[in-house]
Amino acid sequence: MIPFEYIRPSGQKAALDAIAKDASAQFIAGGTNLVDLMKKGVVSPQKLIDIGKLPLKEIKEANTGLHIGALALNSDVAENEIVKTKYSLLSQALYAGASAQLRNMATVGGNIMQRTRCTYFYDTTMPCNKRKPGSGCGALKGYNRMHAIFGASENCIAVHPSDMCVALTALNATILVSNNKGERKIPFGEFHRLPGDHPETDNTLQKGELITAIIIPENNLQHSCYLKIRDRASYAFALVSVAAALEIADGKTKDVRLAMGGVAHKPWRLTDAEKFLKGKPATENNFQQAAQIAIKGAKGYGNNNFKIKLASAAITEALNKAAGKA
Amino acid sequence: MGNHFFDKATMPAGQDRVDGRAKVTGTARFAAEHPVPELTYGVLVCSTITKGHIKSLDTKAAEKAAGVLAVLSHLNSPKVPGFDPPKPANKDEKPRAWDGLKVFYSDKIYFNGQPIAVVVADTYERALYAATLVKAEYIKEPHQTDFNANIKQAASPKGGGDDYTRGEANAWKKAPVTLEAEYIVPFEVHNPMELHAIIAVWEAEDKITVYDKTQGPKDTQQSIMQAFNLPEKNVQVVTEYVGGAFGSALRTWPHEIAAMLAAKKVNKPVKLVLGRDNMFTLVGYRPYTIQKIGLGATEDGKLTGITHTAISQTSSYEEFTEGAVGVSKFLYACPNVNTSYKLIPLDIGTPTWMRGPGEATGCFALESALDELSYKLNIDPVELRLRNYAETDPQRNLPWSSKYLKECYQMGAEKIGWFQRNRNPRSMQEDGMLVGYGMSTGVFGAFRWNATAKGIFHADGTLTVQSAVSDMGPGTSTSMVNIASEAFGLPHDKIKFELGSSSLPPGPTQGGSGTTSTLGSAVHEVCVELTNQLKQLALSAGNSPFKNAKPEGLAVENGNVLLVADRNIKMSYVDILKQHNKPELEFMKESNAGEEQKKYSMYSYSVHFTKLHVHPSTGVITIKKVVTAGDAGKIVSEKTARSQMIGGVTGGIGMALTEEGIIDHRYGRYVNNNLADYHVPVNADVPEIEALFVNRPDPYLNPMGAKGMGEIALIGYAASVANAVYHATGKRIRDLPITLDKIIS
Numbered sequence A: 001m002i003p004f005e006y007i008r009p010s011g012q013k014a015a016l017d018a019i020a021k022d023a024s025a026q027f028i029a030g031g032t033n034l035v036d037l038m039k040k041g042v043v044s045p046q047k048l049i050d051i052g053k054l055p056l057k058e059i060k061e062a063n064t065g066l067h068i069g070a071l072a073l074n075s076d077v078a079e080n081e082i083v084k085t086k087y088s089l090l091s092q093a094l095y096a097g098a099s100a101q102l103r104n105m106a107t108v109g110g111n112i113m114q115r116t117r118c119t120y121f122y123d124t125t126m127p128c129n130k131r132k133p134g135s136g137c138g139a140l141k142g143y144n145r146m147h148a149i150f151g152a153s154e155n156c157i158a159v160h161p162s163d164m165c166v167a168l169t170a171l172n173a174t175i176l177v178s179n180n181k182g183e184r185k186i187p188f189g190e191f192h193r194l195p196g197d198h199p200e201t202d203n204t205l206q207k208g209e210l211i212t213a214i215i216i217p218e219n220n221l222q223h224s225c226y227l228k229i230r231d232r233a234s235y236a237f238a239l240v241s242v243a244a245a246l247e248i249a250d251g252k253t254k255d256v257r258l259a260m261g262g263v264a265h266k267p268w269r270l271t272d273a274e275k276f277l278k279g280k281p282a283t284e285n286n287f288q289q290a291a292q293i294a295i296k297g298a299k300g301y302g303n304n305n306f307k308i309k310l311a312s313a314a315i316t317e318a319l320n321k322a323a324g325k326a
Numbered sequence B: 001m002g003n004h005f006f007d008k009a010t011m012p013a014g015q016d017r018v019d020g021r022a023k024v025t026g027t028a029r030f031a032a033e034h035p036v037p038e039l040t041y042g043v044l045v046c047s048t049i050t051k052g053h054i055k056s057l058d059t060k061a062a063e064k065a066a067g068v069l070a071v072l073s074h075l076n077s078p079k080v081p082g083f084d085p086p087k088p089a090n091k092d093e094k095p096r097a098w099d100g101l102k103v104f105y106s107d108k109i110y111f112n113g114q115p116i117a118v119v120v121a122d123t124y125e126r127a128l129y130a131a132t133l134v135k136a137e138y139i140k141e142p143h144q145t146d147f148n149a150n151i152k153q154a155a156s157p158k159g160g161g162d163d164y165t166r167g168e169a170n171a172w173k174k175a176p177v178t179l180e181a182e183y184i185v186p187f188e189v190h191n192p193m194e195l196h197a198i199i200a201v202w203e204a205e206d207k208i209t210v211y212d213k214t215q216g217p218k219d220t221q222q223s224i225m226q227a228f229n230l231p232e233k234n235v236q237v238v239t240e241y242v243g244g245a246f247g248s249a250l251r252t253w254p255h256e257i258a259a260m261l262a263a264k265k266v267n268k269p270v271k272l273v274l275g276r277d278n279m280f281t282l283v284g285y286r287p288y289t290i291q292k293i294g295l296g297a298t299e300d301g302k303l304t305g306i307t308h309t310a311i312s313q314t315s316s317y318e319e320f321t322e323g324a325v326g327v328s329k330f331l332y333a334c335p336n337v338n339t340s341y342k343l344i345p346l347d348i349g350t351p352t353w354m355r356g357p358g359e360a361t362g363c364f365a366l367e368s369a370l371d372e373l374s375y376k377l378n379i380d381p382v383e384l385r386l387r388n389y390a391e392t393d394p395q396r397n398l399p400w401s402s403k404y405l406k407e408c409y410q411m412g413a414e415k416i417g418w419f420q421r422n423r424n425p426r427s428m429q430e431d432g433m434l435v436g437y438g439m440s441t442g443v444f445g446a447f448r449w450n451a452t453a454k455g456i457f458h459a460d461g462t463l464t465v466q467s468a469v470s471d472m473g474p475g476t477s478t479s480m481v482n483i484a485s486e487a488f489g490l491p492h493d494k495i496k497f498e499l500g501s502s503s504l505p506p507g508p509t510q511g512g513s514g515t516t517s518t519l520g521s522a523v524h525e526v527c528v529e530l531t532n533q534l535k536q537l538a539l540s541a542g543n544s545p546f547k548n549a550k551p552e553g554l555a556v557e558n559g560n561v562l563l564v565a566d567r568n569i570k571m572s573y574v575d576i577l578k579q580h581n582k583p584e585l586e587f588m589k590e591s592n593a594g595e596e597q598k599k600y601s602m603y604s605y606s607v608h609f610t611k612l613h614v615h616p617s618t619g620v621i622t623i624k625k626v627v628t629a630g631d632a633g634k635i636v637s638e639k640t641a642r643s644q645m646i647g648g649v650t651g652g653i654g655m656a657l658t659e660e661g662i663i664d665h666r667y668g669r670y671v672n673n674n675l676a677d678y679h680v681p682v683n684a685d686v687p688e689i690e691a692l693f694v695n696r697p698d699p700y701l702n703p704m705g706a707k708g709m710g711e712i713a714l715i716g717y718a719a720s721v722a723n724a725v726y727h728a729t730g731k732r733i734r735d736l737p738i739t740l741d742k743i744i745s
């Protein structure tokens, strides 16, 4: 590991001032992703600003919805009673992620900001446009079992690995960010980017900005399921995952949310499939049709071709489960 | 809910692990954990190309970095005499060539990840950082790591293949019912939890102590003697505890020599711990193997021909072979059998034995093929195996020393409800899932080699037993204490087994499921001899209660010599020593196998039954229950035997469903060289595993009647899963691991 400076400010202002001053500085929260990346030489910040002391851990209900501080631990959010009852999709997604030990360290902000697990990104001897723009995409013609089937570019076919973010996309969450000049709100779906010509940029957070919280609006999505399909039963990233939530009235889908993980450079919202289902009876047949709509335009790169079929099966299964039909 | 886990009543019977407490409380000392004064730290720099030469190596920045003591490479490494052995004076004698990679020997690169330098610094972090400052330039040559692209290069091993014919070759082709299929076992990496590690301490110019992760302290000692041309007494290998190895610590690897060279160079102790990525490249792996099986049978299921061929791989600089096709020669009674085994040299490190070694590879193919044949014949897979049961060894034409395989089939089938299943593929459902039942057989030689053990009975009534063996996890100390307890007639808690140092009496390397049999025999014989001496001493003691008795009339029990005719007449061991004014009683013995090895064929057996669910649309496989029945002779340690079977099956689940080392052949580099991407099974993948034992002694192998079980716990297991997947889905998967994409595609 390359030597670095480390500070641990106790207030938000101090943290924001510190990052504004130093272009090479980086926040560290739970450290479960950043430390690995530093050990592997993927990133080498000269200064770490540990935000662990900032008062951003709270989970509380406000009139705008549920407010979750950026430093709330993944495990605390997953176990929270309000989350479990009113935003069960989020709780399910968090439990599906990583391991108990990691969830006890990982924060909400860090989870949103975590970087891809693409092996070519991690191995500094390999080409990777995300790590080293212009060096090429190792995965495109390489080993790409874990890679994107939606929204990829020739420059990058990596996926965003988070489970939590898939649920938050589906729940129409908003991300609250601050810098030393002020605050702004970013709709969850607009936070992460597609790779395009700039895979080195994961998201729209600007230099000097800190995620302070997320806000999830109230909903009536009483039926939900987070289905994660992976290469072993626990402690593995998603091959594909599906966040499905339904509001069903008189057998019809009044509201529906569908998003996928493990398939794109960002949590992938399935808006066309949602549109199709809205107002239609919540039947397996309709779920299957929605799944077919959802996978339109999907593209495999070799090792991950199976994900297209798997995605459609998983969407149907998740909707069935959410609606209590499986 | 009570504290179930620690509830004695629900724990399996048997003696507790003697090292259990030390391991779970963290007091057990593993190789990297020995406190050594003035310790320094070595970190390897490894090649990023796969084949070629080092053009230049810039170590200046690293050498100047804070805390760095030295950067060692082929440019400045001390010489390793064993790499270039002098020609023997006697012309007929061959020099003893060095096996394996010669680290820091030349600029030549044989595989990606080969150590090209080691950086030594005063702290681990500083060494780690300085290692990133070493810059190598290479002259690249085209490399070959792709097995399938090089299949034409396959040739018989120089050291002799496994070409074998009994009766008529390829006779299966003429049979009324035939099957031919190809099976693939991919690269698998041992990945024990403990990383390989060594602390090298030169006590003098020509005297070294190493704290090392090894399955064989004596083997490692021999390698170090050979490498540095040192006498035995000047090489000390300490390996008190080993955190798993599965074969990866069966030999001496380049990083061990590198640490010793580094310690020599800086003249201080050096600790070198591999990174997880090095575990994929530097300490062996299960070789990639493609096998073809041809089976021929009569309509009523009698095998008339088996052809089993394998193509495996080795490194470009060393030949590694294993017995992949061996199982087909003797597992079933079949008049016509032929086998062959070929190798492709590739630009990757040398493979090594991984639990179950070649037999695990071979049994996956043979036991899958038998299952396939059973459907062609419409005969139950268990029944098919019984119809071809080998009552004697068809390969060596010898009787078995013992074989309770039939009992294993029966016990296992009953326990899992085998005969209640619907035999047709894709016929069973449960909770919306496809249900599959599968079974398979495993077999491995029951060995016994040489070992020396020493027993010392102390005046305080305790017994110490010693041998230079290591325990990579199966519970060797516990088994040895059990064997000693029975043979010496003393409770467990009064017996201590000492291991893990090359200075102890020479013990075997822990491998090939041979430790209990080999070392147990020595321990048993030493203990029996000690009791004989105690009986003699009891008879000759001044206050002996055994007037006119003969040694044959005496027995031992619970620390006493007693009269068989009247068990109330006894004399304690402690008293016997006291009467003779002896502070202790000591005996050491080398124990060997005898003529019985020539008269009998000796094997351990296992039968695995798996019940699993397959999701009909996503292909997700969930193993629901495993029953494994073993014929491992007499079980000398119930708890550790059960754990051994559970561990082996868990490894088998990995082999069947999740484990595969993946190389990007464009670069010759592993792309999943960490535990997040190389999937070993986690708890959630492993259901209840029931281990059953026939538990009948083998009358010939050794005095305890115990056969080995480390390998049979895994051998064949993967086939039971493949067979169950077929039963559940109607889809036959012949290449491991059985990931869900293969099911839904």
Ligand SMILES: Cc1cc2nc3c(=O)[nH]c(=O)nc-3n(C[C@H](O)[C@H](O)[C@H](O)COP(=O)(O)OP(=O)(O)OC[C@H]3O[C@@H](n4cnc5c(N)ncnc54)[C@H](O)[C@@H]3O)c2cc1C
Pocket: A026, A027, A028, A029, A030, A031, A032, A033, A034, A035, A036, A051, A070, A071, A074, A096, A097, A098, A099, A102, A105, A106, A107, A108, A109, A110, A111, A112, A113, A114, A161, A162, A163, A164, A209, A210, A211, A212, A235, A236, A237, A238, B676
């Ligand atoms: C073996 C393993 C398995 C895993 N499996 C899964 C899985 O199955 N599913 C899953 O979803 N995740 C998984 N993870 C990832 C895990 O969820 C993330 O590592 C974790 O959420 C990151 O949170 P952290 O607080 O530790 O972030 P850190 O490592 O501290 O930071 C990560 C990044 O976020 C930035 N950052 C942190 N907080 C803020 C903030 N408030 N504002 C702005 N930037 C910020 C940091 O600068 C850094 O760039 C796994 C991780 C590991 C190591």
